[in-house]
Amino acid sequence: MEPGQSLIRDSLQVLGPRGVITDPGEIAPWVSDWRGRVHGASPAILAPASTEEVAAIVKLAAAHRVPLVPQGGNTGMAAGATPAADGSQILLSLRRMNRIRSLSAEDRLAVAEAGVILATLHEAAHAAGMRFPLTLGARGSCTIGGLTSTNAGGTQVLKFGTMRALVAGVEAVLPDGSVHDGLSGLKKDNRGYSLDQLLIGAEGTLGVVTAVALRLVPAIAARAVAWAGVASPTKALDLLRFLEARTNTIEGFELVPADSLRLVLKHIPGTRPPLAGEHAWHALVEATTPDGGTDVSAELERLLAAALEGGIIADAVIAANEAQAEALWKIRDTISEAERAEGQTLAHDISVPVADMPRFITDAAAEVERRFPGVIASGFGHLGDGNIHFHVRAADHAAPGWYEDEGAEITRLVDDLVTAAGGSISAEHGIGQLKRAELARLAPPGRIHALRAIKQALDPLGILNPGKLVP
Secondary structure, rough: OOOHHHHHHHHHHHOOOEEEOOHHHHHHHHHEEEEEEEOOOOOEOOOOOOHHHHHHHHHHHHHHHHOOEEEEEOOOOOOOOOOOOOOOEEEEEOOOOEEEEEEEEEEEEEEOOOOOOOHHHHOOOOOOOEEEOOOOOOOOOOOOOHHHOOOOOOOOOHHHOOOHHHHEEEEEOOOOOOOEEEOOOOOOOOOOHHHHHHOOOOOOOOEEEEEEEEEEEEEOOOOEEEEEOOOOOHHHHHHHHHHOOOOEEEEEEEEHHHHHHHHHHHHHHOOOEEEOOOOOOEEEEEEEEOOOOOOOOHHHHHHHHHHHOOOOOOOEEEEEOOOHHHHHHHHOHHHHHHHHOOOOOOEEEEEOOHHHHHHHHHHHHHHHHHHOOOOOOEEEEHHHHHHEEEEEEEEOOOOOOOOOHHHHHHHHHHHHHHHHHHOOOOOOOOOOOHHHHHHHHHOHHHHHHHHHHHHHHOOOOOOOOOOOOOO
């Protein structure tokens, strides 16, 4: 019997029929990445319902030398949860581990299992008068384990940081089947290397995250959402600095080029232009407060009026109600969807120092369009934390193999420009499969050596998510 089939047989004794899925039809939706770019195969999905069951499965996998691919909501952008195409790897689904074990407003902590959907945690925190301040477009399907394993970002990093800053502790099954329990949430713990921090962003290559202790903050009492027209990314950053110097309420600040707005209005039903005039660039601003006595909308209106008078912005509008606020955010959240409707798009999730980002956006776009005539390059996203989604759209005549041919050359150019600017080729989406080769090409030798040494030390058999992250 092949090792994979032996593992499946033995897993039935641990998980029962409900925890072992071998029907190809049920497996099919989970063996391709979210973008549909990478397609794998797996003979089974193993779905444990507890940390103890995860530990038992990992021990069996080690004994049979069968690689496991941990998976949550499968919403990643770098194919980090997609198995190999040869069917040699077995999916380890954490979706049945979906309990919120505890949630305390007094301690400002929640302990959520890996399979808890982000939106579910949001609802539970809200019911307790608190919130978990990380959100993104896939909040209705992404899971806490996946968010932790990829060190997810989102639209609130400006104020609260990435997942790494919001995790107080991690419970995980290590490659030998032992359990690391770091859920105590200690503020001070100097017992050497931080296994919690090592596991965050490791993309399931060092351990299977089974539960996470998460930091909560008081619920929002009031928020204000505004849309401003600006002449350039430099002016957008000027606006952010202007606001930050005068208030501590700014939580979200997103840059949107005119081209992206045009695509959304063209392809996304129910959207409309926020401003009457034409503007080369736009900024979406969100201010929040946990203080019900603070009129955050009036404050933001006053500050935007001052920015208009000072020539920082050309026009602005503030949402009059929640429906209007959500309509403004819908424009930002559906940019990628609109691009897919328009045609082939290369998505680069990059970061450079914040002060250099405005120049990088314009200069890099100009260089890409010069080197590859007919393509359209632009950047949108989290300007305030130095993370821009730098996308390149194919020309109308692009052939079906554009991604692999000219697209690969474009990606190399973009990554070279990012590296030259002292930036990162992966700001919040991870390395997965899609960026391994570029990481190997561009990362300093010391970083590559350390990644390989850590992987080898913790997972000498290479059974946890092989072929991901580590070159």
